[in-house]
Amino acid sequence: MNAQIDLAQLRQRIACIPALRTDGRAPASLLSTGLPAIDAYLRDAAVPLGAVHEIAGHAGDEEQGAAGAGFLALSLKASAAVGWIAWVTQDADLYAPGLAAFGLDLRRLILVSARRDAEVCWALEEALRSRSLSAVVGEIGVLTLNATRRLQLAAEQAGIPCFLLRRWRTQELAQQQRLQPISAVTRWRVAPQTRPRSPEQTLTTLPELGPAQWRLDLWRCRNAAAASWIMEFGHADQQRVAAFPLPVAAALADRSISATAAAEPEADRATATLLRFG
């Protein structure tokens, strides 16, 4: 019991290490996704709320970021339960009823349309510095390390999350941008997932959809190792959401590399060292 408390305190102290946070203070609140399995992991890692969090679509969802938008709606609901939310977009394709299905209160949502990535960055920084919001979201393609550093500083000072929903128009751009270093505390990947269908599928009848499944990879996290989950969202029975850790996440404990992370071995090295440290 005692050892457990010490461990939690230790994690809190790690979170305050100046290298992890510029002002050396403990984060006031932690990031939450509203999914118990994931939140427990984030709590252990003491992931601060006031920071840049990147969410990118994966496996065919790079351009639309539809699954990413869904995950984002859940996170906003859990992390910014009150107050205004600014959502900066470049394409006018965000659909309110679809977002509402994830339980996000649209009365608190303010939409901002920008024309270029640079304008999105500017609008995000303005929004973070205005101190009148509880979360900001930006849909953005190309990002520079410096731009994200500015956003990270602003988010830290404001103590509110800055979610970057990445959208890439082409596969080449996605390839090129995906692994670019940015100053983000968490980097998520959301990919639509197929479920095994029963073999009764014939040419004439298609099976029903069932709840949507996504594979969620936390492939970079400043204070913890990469982890993956499968999450399920049932449209039909209103907001039934669940997340299950993938077996690979358990395997990570003995430092084997997860299936996604295997594609970027160098990306994982940093988190692996941190794990040993903790």
Added chain:
Amino acid sequence: MLAAQAGNRLEIQAANPAARALGLKPGVAVADARAWVPQVVVLPLDPAADAADLKRLADWATRFSPLVAIDGTDGLMLDIAGCAHLWGSEARMLADLDRHMRVFGLTHRAAIADTIGTAWAAARFGPGPNRIVPHGQQKMALSELTPQALRLPEELRAQLQRLGLKRIADLCALPRAALTRRFGAVLMDRLDQALGRQDETLSPLLPPPQCYVRMDFAEPIAQRADIDRALDLLLKRLTEALGPHESGPRKLDLSCYRLDGETQRLSIGTARASLDAAHLFRLFEEKLDLLRPDDGFEAMRLSGREMERLQAQQRDFEAGSAIRHDLAPLIDRLSNRLGEDAVHRFETRESHIPERAVRRLPPLAESPRLHWPKAAQRPVRLLPHPEPIDAVAPIPDDPPVQFRWRHVLHRVRAAEGPERIAPEWWLPGQEDAEIRDYYRVEDAEGRRYWLYRAGLYQTTPAPRWFLHGMFG
């Protein structure tokens, strides 16, 4: 000398004093003029450039009064009510105008009078180049002028000429009823307008401001720091003047009058009336870089439109918000940089058509309505325009088994539907809209799309399929 085609001959349209002294008047054929004075210089008339110049001059003239209208192809009309005292007197104002026009190298005639009609007549037909018709003296000023000075249509003028009515005084002597019967209402209307018996209004170039402050500089200013200071002072003066009225403008225009007569204008808008000079200054600051002072500005004017009562610092009580900060300054900054309609909120409408069901609302609108059928599943992303796809649907009223969208083939693994959405034929533009049968489909990678078939199933012509959205 300027010439333009009139019918099948080139006619002189405008001539300088030297040419006029030689008898080369507007209306003379260029061929005749060349015969009389072989060394005459003839340039083609460029009406578009003239109009553009007149527009620039009108912009410049807003330094005298905010209400400036363009009058025909060669005149400007200024409503200077309440402005002349800024120069000390009407005569001083006219002298200032004179001086500027000389600097620009323009010949002009100007007149000030109580009514639009009299000022027009005095400027164009009056005895001297500059005239001020004293208050209430319209009739005297007009009586000796020809009826042409009444802004009459061409044929009416010719008629009056033929009847020997050479002076406006002659007209005034005749009985009104007879004149109206003979020449129609327009003659009496014009006369009444000129004499001030009938009201006439200008249609100004710019929307009239409801409040303004201006500042003239002893020396033209060009440095950014000076412009900043001037703007700061103007804003302070405006907000201080408006403070007691508890109302403020939602649109502000800053006009900068450059030494060479060019006028540069910056505009900002706010989500709601604000008298916070520092906040307004920040909104202008973004745009000050657009000013090109060159030799410097000699005057600046700040004017406000769309006045609104100041709201007593209403806080967002909605949604049980704990945030006590005011959202308006952020919205102003965003919409001034990104465009006026860049910041908005969602509201739902009672419509089953997906793209009509949601509309944009101004960001600070009071509690938007948000109702939609909870049972209907809607995508997170909705394409602004449904995109046509090549779909293979072998069985009537069944979802496609595969489709091609943006050159990528998707095999359908699972599907649900149809959800039939009937067109709202009672709305304008929707009369010919087709029924849509929507399907939710999942492809081999697990991505979920919202497809629809336009119209009922039929074999010929082949049914048209569209992709409308993506589910999260």
